[in-house]
Amino acid sequence: MEVLKTKVDKLEVRELSHSFSLDQREVLHRISFTVKDGEFLSILGPSGCGKTTILRILIGLIQPSSGKIFKNGEDITEYKPSGRNMGIVFQNYALFQNMSVLGNVEYALKFNPGLKSRSRSIAENVIDQVGLTEHINKKPWKLSGGQQQRVAIARTLALNPEIILFDEPMSALDAATRLVLRDELKRIQEKFKSTMIYVTHDQEEAFALSDRIMVMNQGVIEQLDTPRNIVKNPASQYMKDFVIHNLKLKIDSLAQYMGAED
DSSP states (O other): OOOOOOOOOSEEEEEEEEEOTTTOOEEEEEEEEEEOTTOEEEEEOOTTSSHHHHHHHHHTSSOOSEEEEEETTEEOTTOOGGGSOEEEEOTTOOOOTTSOHHHHHHHGGGGOTTTGGGHHHHHHHHHHHTTOGGGTTOOGGGSOHHHHHHHHHHHHHHTOOSEEEEESTTTTSOHHHHHHHHHHHHHHHHHHTOEEEEEESOHHHHHHHOSEEEEEETTEEEEEEOHHHHHHSOOSHHIIIIIIIHHHHHHHHHHTTTTOOO
């Protein structure tokens, strides 16, 4: 008789806690969550709630005080960053200013034995996929903020990671550029079928991008659900105040100008 295999989650975090060693202040308290293959999960919360610490633990930049991380059912808690097959896009782009767009995207590929011989063609293809071919020989300082962020995304995509992490990548961009890049990010996810975990403090951004949203408050998860269910059934007063109320303020602020005559 054929035995059916249970499909495991792309990522599973179990009872994750973390305290900074200097003052033993606990920034994460026994949080657990899963991420499905191909899902876009946003981690939403104010400054200091622990959301960036989660990313740094997932990518392997810091070790948790306790808890486990599983990818495809395999315990990767002790793995080095290079062994996790994850990529990260930072807020400040972290581009080499003395290299062209092509040079920045190709850089990491040259250190990968399996990709080194094809590094140029891979980089050129990914640059084309994110719409930057006409800027391929430009240095970062000649690009707009949105274009620089696309280079950072292309550099991560070139390594074909199983999971891509984003640490507030649009917070330094103007409103118009954020809207364009938001649409571009969803297009990229659908095209590459990527699993993405996206840290933000912006409620509107999280609701526009996400399959599910994990709302953080002082190191714990207040609610993890779809945008629709969060609006319909906020789990706590904090959810009503931080998420629903703030979204309503933005909508009301815009609505007063909609349909107004000159």
